[in-house]
Amino acid sequence: MNQPTHPLDLATALEPIGENLWRGHTEPSYANMVGPFGGTIAATLIQAALVHPARLGDPVAFTVNFAGPLPDGDFTVSARAVRTTRSTQHWLIELGRDEETVATATAVFALRRESWSSTEARFPSAPAASSIPRFPALERHAWTRCYEMRFVKGAPNFGSKIPAPDTETIMWMRDAPPRPLDFVSLTALCDAFIPGRLFLRRPKWTPFATVSMTNYYHADTAMLAAHGSRELLGVARGLQIRNGYTDQAGELWTPEGELLATTYQTCYFKD
């Protein structure tokens, strides 16, 4: 195997150090205000199941809970298949640092068979990615340099002080530099929507952090490989902002209108 050179592969690299146990390390390219971008933490947790020798099939559902800040440096990831049947596999995954749990995750993997299928969500109309300028990275969030973001609607509006009419963001997004899509990068992309839904409606800076994210993967390995390194169309909306927490429901589409993943999260904010 060649040494990985893409920053996402460096950020999510895991070195086996025991049964069900790996060592990883934070990658400065994906730094956020405190510790790394949550999307790379999520991607590292699912990576542990993806590279596990007992892995069965592809991920169908994945939940990550962010319990505390991750300081720069080494960390450990444990991943245990708690139950495997002929066609499904259930995982418990934990990321630790200095004897403390930093993140927990569960994943359901499955061998999927072709079936009657139907996309019920509406594919949003959007001008081609190539017609929209790349959004400049956010200075205090280094990780935003690792994504090409081209906003159709609902771009960050911190500076304007004018609330957006709703919480919807529609954006073209892909890794920078481009990288063939797989479950690792798709997982990180699920957490790459900016700004937080709160900020669109109340454009005033405040501490903000994803607390829990759940992804449903509607694509298999072959569909992701067929997509390659092209842009995805992301859509995100908020449903409820209340008492220090703000939610988000998102979709990731191919330009052809295939829904690859749906993603949900709730974030803490300081009022």
Place this chain on the structure above:
Amino acid sequence: MNQPTHPLDLATALEPIGENLWRGHTEPSYANMVGPFGGTIAATLIQAALVHPARLGDPVAFTVNFAGPLPDGDFTVSARAVRTTRSTQHWLIELGRDEETVATATAVFALRRESWSSTEARFPSAPAASSIPRFPALERHAWTRCYEMRFVKGAPNFGSKIPAPDTETIMWMRDAPPRPLDFVSLTALCDAFIPGRLFLRRPKWTPFATVSMTNYYHADTAMLAAHGSRELLGVARGLQIRNGYTDQAGELWTPEGELLATTYQTCYFKD
């Protein structure tokens, strides 16, 4: 404490049998085709954190993964607070039977403070619950007798063989007999939408089971207590049916338009 008499309290009762460990037992009222209704399994798992002596605050996010069938009888539930800060608490929860993991769950609890708040989802218009007849229980699903269900849109259509135009269900729902709302009953209600989104679009019976469900709780204990035992307005939609899995996104509203919870799940189906 009085002995519980409501069937939901019997179904979710936990007897402490060790540190972080409880014993529960299935309750025939909530039987499904194989084992109990998943909503009561979910409610039993969150119950373990709710009754735990170390509990901090109210649940904000909860994910349950159904790994295998639960035979009638006793089971064990383990719940461990893996990290507690001043205002948040992260839980790992497992339900076991005969040395096998039947379900896993994670929960994030938090002490919430009043903040700027805004409901961004659209409250659906619906005639009053009292104006809609109660839907008859489904014969093969005993648990549906434990809920009053009054359909505004998207009622089960197995018999008709005519696909619904979309996957949306809007329904009034509450416990039968009525029971004051709390996080236990709200959790079960999140899984009480019928029919599966697949069946609305393809009204042909096929084996079907929820694999993973994630709830975000937007209400605190006081809001739920204020609601009492009145009906909730539930909304559910599907986004993607593909290769043996079908998803659902749902909302649970008070009649006054307060969004108490949002709920997401993916289900396996046999083609």
